[in-house]
């Protein structure tokens with residue numbers, strides 16, 4: 001499993017737990033993780049744009065998660081556009097690095113770009129689910145999009 005935007009680390013710890021002792025969870029973030037990770041988890045401090053400078057760019061994954069979020073500006077349209085850009089990069093990497101039939105989950109700030117992102121996910125996965133967890137505040141613009149079963153590639 002690959003966890004993009006993994007700091008401070010709670011998703012990565014959970015990903016390691018559900019991957020089991022024979023599975024592995026890999027994380028990447030521009031910020032360092034300062035908590036102790038389980039034995040089957042490892043993280044790299046790097047920008048997603050430079051993933052190929054780490055060993056993560058050559059591994060094949062069953063699942064790619066992205067909780068990457070931009071620094072917020074306070075302007076919802078600007079933040080949504082920045083979030084969309086990060087999500088597009090996450091989707092591109094997921095398409096490159098997932099095994100055939102692999103799954104993708106991505107958090108995005110809803111804005112006018114959301115429909116385009118949904119279409120982009122739809123065109124690469126068999127099934128798409130849009131999901132807002134109960135724990136997410138109603139006023140929050142964040143929403144999760146899940147792509148199940150990557151349709152193309154290796």
Ligand SMILES: C[S@@+](CC[C@H](N)C(=O)[O-])C[C@H]1O[C@@H](n2cnc3c(N)ncnc32)[C@H](O)[C@@H]1O
Nearest residue numbers: 005007008009010011029030047048067068069
């Ligand atoms: C909401 S936090 C993630 C929280 C994480 N899922 C957890 O469970 O602890 C969003 C993260 O996205 C990271 N991020 C933002 N832009 C990034 C980029 N270009 N490359 C890698 N990570 C990025 C931030 O540094 C931040 O740690």
